[in-house]
Each structure stands twice: as C-alpha cells, then as structure tokens.
Amino acid sequence: MSGTHEDAAVSRRVRRLETLLEERGVVVGAELDEALDAFLAGASPANGARVAARAWTDPGYRERLLADGTAAVAELGFVSGGVRPQRLRVVENTEDVHNVVVCTLCSCYPIGLLGPSPGWYKSEAYRSRVVREPRAVLAEFGVRLGEGVRVVVWDSTSETRYMVLPRRPEGAARAGSEEELAGLVTRNGLIGTALL
C-alpha cells in the first residue's frame, strides 16, 4: 500500500472517530473548545429570566415559546446547549399544574439558559427522589402546593432539555417592565424547585 493510501485510510478513520465523538457529546479540537468557552461565558440564569419575562409581557411570544422553545429562545439570541443541537421544551406553571425538571440518568440541563447546574441537581438524592416523591422534595425546597395542584416531573435526555415558565408574580410586580419582571425570576424558579 502506498503512503498516500495509508494516509487516506487514516484520515477517514480519524474523521469517522471525530464524528462519533461529536455524536456522543465528547468534543475535541481547539475550535470546539473556543466555541464552548464562548458559550459558557454567556450562559446564565439571566437568559432564562429574560425569556420568562418576555413570555409574561408578550402573549404571542409566550405561545411561540410553549410551541417551540428552541426557536423562541433563539429569537432572543439564546441557545439551550453549546455543542450539539438540543430541543428545548418550555413547560408552563399554572394555577393547576406545577412542573419540575430533572435528569434521572445524569445531569442534562439547559446550561445556555440557566448557567452551570447546581450541585443538588446532579445529586443522586434529587435525581431519584424527585420522581418518586416530588411533593416531599419540593417541600424541602420550600415549595408548598395546594392539594389540587398536579405536579409534573420532566425527565431530561441528551436530545431534549426542559425549562419551567414560572407563574408571573402577583401584586406590585405585575405592573413592572420586562426588565423588572426578569429581575424577579430565579434559577430555581426556572427548574421548578422554587415559586416566585
């Protein structure tokens, strides 16, 4: 076999390996590192807060957000994940339904909208218990829900991430600007482990 042939075969194998690594979320290469650094530098719960505040103040945006979270956050310049494409599904808290997000398998999380995940989100205790006894876990976070409220637990996957659209706070804050409203949104509120 000539050197050229060997090189071509090696190149093919390397490309194939790179593709496999990317598909599995294992990322190599300086360009990807840079892209990841840039993504992480902008990743903050302030992004998710802006999304929530926009949804509260713009009914059309709220509709688009609930129908296709990925596209709606992109309208504001946000992405859920930095490397691979991820579908974002936004689930809305109402008078009757309270949503909470987990990844039972590992720690999938919409980092682009919420920043790095808190330690408890990755803990075995949270991941296993919130599915079995969501009300007890929520109570430990200080979230007390009426008897009539249905709790829905959303289990993340590598392809789909979830964010909660909290209920808009009552009272004085109702009259606030979008920016003021965003200031009322907490990271845990966007996970479902806090009320606003």
Ligand code: FE
């Ligand atoms: Fe995970």
